Amino acid sequence: MAETATVRPLPADEVTAWDLEADVVVIGFGIAGVCAAIEARRAGADVLVLERTGGWGGAAAMSGGFIYLGGGTALQRTLGFEDTAENMEKFLTAALGPGVDEAKIHDYCQGSVEHFDWLVAQGVPFKEEFWGEPGYEPPGDQGLMYSGGENAAPFNAIADPAPRGHLARTRDKKLGEKGGGYMLMEPLAHQAEELGVRHEYDVRLRRLVVEDSGRVAGVVATRYGKPLHVRAARGVVLATGSFAYNHEMVERFAPRIHGRPTATVEEHDGIGIRVAQALGAELAHMDATEVALVADPQVVVRGILVNGRGQRFVTEDTYAGRMGQAVLLDQENQAYLIIDEAALEAAFESQSSLAFLRTAPTWVAETVAELESEMKLPERALQSTIELYNHHAAQGEDPFLGKKREWVKPIGTPLGAYDLRGYTGGFTLGGLRTDLDSRVLHVSGEPIPGLYAAGRVTSGICAGGYASGCSLGDGSFYGRRAGVSAAEGK
Numbered sequence: 397m398a399e400t401a402t403v404r405p406l407p408a409d410e411v412t413a414w415d416l417e418a419d420v421v422v423i424g425f426g427i428a429g430v431c432a433a434i435e436a437r438r439a440g441a442d443v444l445v446l447e448r449t450g451g452w453g454g455a456a457a458m459s460g461g462f463i464y465l466g467g468g469t470a471l472q473r474t475l476g477f478e479d480t481a482e483n484m485e486k487f488l489t490a491a492l493g494p495g496v497d498e499a500k501i502h503d504y505c506q507g508s509v510e511h512f513d514w515l516v517a518q519g520v521p522f523k524e525e526f527w528g529e530p531g532y533e534p535p536g537d538q539g540l541m542y543s544g545g546e547n548a549a550p551f552n553a554i555a556d557p558a559p560r561g562h563l564a565r566t567r568d569k570k571l572g573e574k575g576g577g578y579m580l581m582e583p584l585a586h587q588a589e590e591l592g593v594r595h596e597y598d599v600r601l602r603r604l605v606v607e608d609s610g611r612v613a614g615v616v617a618t619r620y621g622k623p624l625h626v627r628a629a630r631g632v633v634l635a636t637g638s639f640a641y642n643h644e645m646v647e648r649f650a651p652r653i654h655g656r657p658t659a660t661v662e663e664h665d666g667i668g669i670r671v672a673q674a675l676g677a678e679l680a681h682m683d684a685t686e687v688a689l690v691a692d693p694q695v696v697v698r699g700i701l702v703n704g705r706g707q708r709f710v711t712e713d714t715y716a717g718r719m720g721q722a723v724l725l726d727q728e729n730q731a732y733l734i735i736d737e738a739a740l741e742a743a744f745e746s747q748s749s750l751a752f753l754r755t756a757p758t759w760v761a762e763t764v765a766e767l768e769s770e771m772k773l774p775e776r777a778l779q780s781t782i783e784l785y786n787h788h789a790a791q792g793e794d795p796f797l798g799k800k801r802e803w804v805k806p807i808g809t810p811l812g813a814y815d816l817r818g819y820t821g822g823f824t825l826g827g828l829r830t831d832l833d834s835r836v837l838h839v840s841g842e843p844i845p846g847l848y849a850a851g852r853v854t855s856g857i858c859a860g861g862y863a864s865g866c867s868l869g870d871g872s873f874y875g876r877r878a879g880v881s882a883a884e885g886k
């Protein structure tokens with residue numbers, strides 16, 4: 397069998413010569429990897445980053461660039477929003493559960509203000525402007541918005557709403573190209589280079605190298621198919637991303653998003669998880685997924701979302717990712733958006749980063765009964781939903797799902813429906829179980845010596861739910877920790 401055709405660890409005494417050496421070897425040059433590299437270098441280590449593609453960036457550089465931070469960051473305060481670490485913790489515990497790692501959430505919230513200052517100190521720019529309308533992202537380069545349903549039911553009754561989606565300032569914003577994620581990664585990659593972090597591109601992790609004692613001593617990688625043995629004197633940091641593109645793993649652990657990977661990249665093939673599993677690493681929340689609903693929130697908020705039986709199930713003024721999860725995980729991926737003509741016209745006049753999704757409804761009708769029949773819903777299914785919704789909406793209320801008064805309006809006629817069945821996709825959130833020092837934990841609960849991890853190769857602050865910015869947030873936060881821990885040999 398070829399030396400690189402297995403994920404089983406290679407015994408260190410079988411390595412005859414090391415091709416490359418460093419104190420700390422970071423695998424993956426995305427958000428977690430770059431932050432690990434910077435901090436390991438600052439802690440005095442000689443750092444080498446191995447990256448599978450031809451340059452730094454990963455999914456992070458293609459991303460929208462939300463970083464979930466709060467507790468009273470300088471940007472929140474400048475823009476007039478009050479927040480505390482305790483308030484943020486209340487929200488995240490409720491919104492990212494059930495089953496969150498409480499110690500991690502507490503730690504993350506306590507360190508959030510300092511982490512924002514650190515990003516700014518590395519040269520990441522944030523524009524002091526708030527975007528307050530529904531959307532996945534602001535239409536321009538605004539630096540702050542609600543990104544997790546903080547100001548919508550049920551969370552607005554659990555914690556004081558505060559916007560925590562911090563966005564690196566963009567230049568000439570174009571979707572999928574040099575967005576906030578690129579503007580986050582560029583200064584960080586530049587900083588790593590300035591500090592003397594070394595890198596090798598087109599080098600792909602295959603296996604870990606392990607000493608008799610169980611300590612991780614390096615990795616086996618390949619470059620253009622040829623094996624490379626890389627020694628890590630102090631530690632290896634895994635920062636290779638999620639398993640969203642490993643179809644077999646997705647089928648096994650998170651089958652509902654099988655065949656629908658979005659907001660991810662093909663390099664997220666789960667290798668970091670597998671090489672650590674082969675050493676006895678513990679996993680957490682492998683079924684957790686981010687799920688996006690492919691629809692413009694400015695349109696959704698002005699209508700009602702119904703399931704395959706014509707019933708409402710989620711408030712339409714919440715975070716679109718929460719709606720996506722509700723559709724895919726609770727409603728068998730069946731959803732329709734019902735909206736009347738006047739509301740649709742108002743939506744089309746609003747600003748959005750997703751205006752390109754503004755097409756004509758799938759069905760239009762003069763009456764609700766006619767629409768219901770065109771959609772082939774059971775007789776009176778939609779009619780009773782709209783009758784009940786309108787009854788309360790006439791008073792500006794939504795007693796069932798708690799949609800905010802400003803968005804509650806009776807559905808009039810003529811009206812239409814968008815067929816959103818199957819309009820979801822996402823990425824995986826589960827992975828290696830790590831402690832607050834980003835040490836990879838063995839199934840016994842003890843750290844695996846010499847092995848650290850951060851980013852979507854790990855289970856971070858999300859367990860069940862999600863808020864935009866949590867991936868770049870915990871990836872950068874625990875990436876830094878991983879770098880320090882590896883350099884100090886914790």
Ligand SMILES: Cc1cc2nc3c(=O)[nH]c(=O)nc-3n(C[C@H](O)[C@H](O)[C@H](O)COP(=O)(O)OP(=O)(O)OC[C@H]3O[C@@H](n4cnc5c(N)ncnc54)[C@H](O)[C@@H]3O)c2cc1C
Pocket residue numbers: 423424425426427428429446447448449452453454455456457458459460461462463464572577599600601602635636637638658659660661663664665667850851852853864865866867868869871
């Ligand atoms: C369009 C889009 C929008 C998004 N928007 C947001 C957002 O606004 N906020 C947010 O928090 N998240 C967002 N995400 C998700 C976020 O980008 C990722 O979850 C995040 O980048 C994960 O960080 P990471 O460091 O684990 O992975 P990455 O940033 O992807 O870095 C992993 C790196 O490891 C490399 N690698 C993989 N395998 C190997 C190997 N075998 N050997 C060597 N190197 C390897 C990869 O090539 C990559 O460079 C978005 C993603 C996309 C694609």
